[in-house]
Amino acid sequence: MKRAVKWTNTALIVGFAALLAGPNLLWPILRGSCDTVNHENRTLASFPDAETSLTQWPTAFEAWLSDNAPFRNEMLVLKAEVDRSIGTLDSSDVLQGKDGWLFLKDVGDSKSISDYQGLTAYSDAEKAELSALIQQLNDELSARGSRLLILFAPAKEGVYSDRMPASIPIVSRPTQVQELSAYLQTNTACPVLFPLPELTEAAAAQQVYYKYDTHWNNAGAWLAAQKTLAALDMPAAQDWPLFLTEPEIPCPADLAAMCGRWNMASDDVYLEPDVPTAERIEGSDGAELMRFSGSGSNSLLLARDSYGAALAPYLAEGFHDTLVLHGNVLTVDTLLAEQTTIPDTVVIEVAERFCGDLTGRVKVLLAWLENC
Structure with a gap:
């Protein structure tokens, strides 16, 4: 009995060591045939350098190892396949909605779900502070013959609330941006x-956001x-244009990439409005920084995000x-x-x-006008 236990323990130790060392030994041989592309919209962690303190080193090393482990992409895809097969998604960043739709969780500086x-x-x-700043910017632009407009781009979660899982209930309405936009419309002379x-109404007949990305697609942007x-x-x-499908153009799929599903996001279709x-x-x-030339007669400054x-x-x-x-x-x-000139x-x-x-963008524009 003691010999059997000893051999069992030895086998477990050898097996565990093989699991740890095996991928590193096989990686130099098989790397050329494996997926080494960075599918995520971020820079992977680098190895801790000399400036990394002793207290930061373990965390930095763990981040590097997680991002650079042998067969990482294959393991992520395998995990994603298993998750999808049982109808779950184990991700700290991405939420699985209905019909395969993906949404961003509260991560980093985003509070999408909240x-x-x-x-x-x-x-x-x-x-009150923001409305005062916007009114000041509106007044200063108006005095120079220019107009100001604020556009809030709705989050995918609100537009496609019918795809949100039942585990994420609506607790209160209006949302902070619904309330803020209404407040600004009432307390400033600026269109908001x-x-x-x-x-949301358009989404019932025409897809207006990407299924595996946080952003609106070309149909939503056009609207x-x-x-x-x-x-x-x-x-x-006033009316919807004809939308051309472009099967050869891949749709953005940052959310799928964040949870290892980049090879499962091929059912989204890239749309291109047939318009000038x-x-x-x-x-x-x-x-x-981009410049455009259109068919109108005035000038525009567009301060944007993604x-x-x-x-x-x-x-x-x-x-x-x-x-x-x-x-x-x-x-x-x-x-x-x-x-160099004040736009219309x-x-x-x-x-x-x-x-x-x-708030920060308004302050930058005010400072620019002071020096322009």
């Missing part, structure tokens, strides 16, 4: 758009652009000259260098989950 549930809110003081009802143009009393389309769009004359597609990338070509078509700046490069120096229209687009960024 926003959807109505668990976040602006204080009265915060709303939050096209949640329009996008938001038309609502923005209409709010500016400019020509805007502004010509991009500077910057690559989605670059932090939702504004798809919005820009449709909105800029209504203007002759458009400068599009991502929030990352929206600085006084950049504005002074790139926007300024649109600030901010995603619902990043609504806290609006």
Whole structure:
């Protein structure tokens, strides 16, 4: 009996050692035939360097090992396949909705789920401060013959609430952005758009957000652009255009990549509205600084976040000259260098989950006007 126990223990130790060492021994041989692509929209952790303190080293090493372990992608895909086969999703970042739809959890600086549930809110003081800043910016632009519009891009969770799982109940309404947009409409002279009802209604007949990504697709961006143009009393389309499907163009699928499902997101279809769009004359597609030339007669400055990338070509078509700046490069120096004259229209687009960024963007534009 003792010998049997000894052999059993030895076998367990050898097996455990093989599990630890095996992948590292096989990796140099099999690496060329394995998937080593970084499918996630982030930079993978690097090995701790000399500047890493002793207290930070274990955490940094663990992050590096997790991101660079042999056969990592294969293991993530296998886990995702098992999760899908039993109808679950074990992810700290991604929530599985109905019909395979994916949503972003409360991670990093995003509170997508809490926003959807109505668990976040602006204080009265915060709303009053923001409305005063927006009114100041609106007045200063108006004095120079320019117009201001605020566009909140609705979160996917609200537009596709029918795809949200029953385990995520709505606790309170209105949401913080619904309440904020209504407050700003009442307390400022600036047009404020939050096209949640329009996008929700449209979603019943036409997909307007990506199934495996947080952003609106070209149909949703086109609709938001038309609502923005209409709010500016400019020509805007009233009816849906023809949408062309582009099977060879992969749809964005950041959420699928975050949970190892990048090879399971092929059923989403890339849509392209059959409409004129502004010509991009500077910057690559989605670059932090872009310029467009459209068929209109006025100029536009669009301060955007990631939702504004798809919005820009449709909105800029209504203007002759458009400068599009991502929030990352929206600085006084950049504005002074790139926007040398006051544009006829300024649109600030901010995603619902990043609504806290609006105050900073307004302050940058005010500082720019002081020096312009």
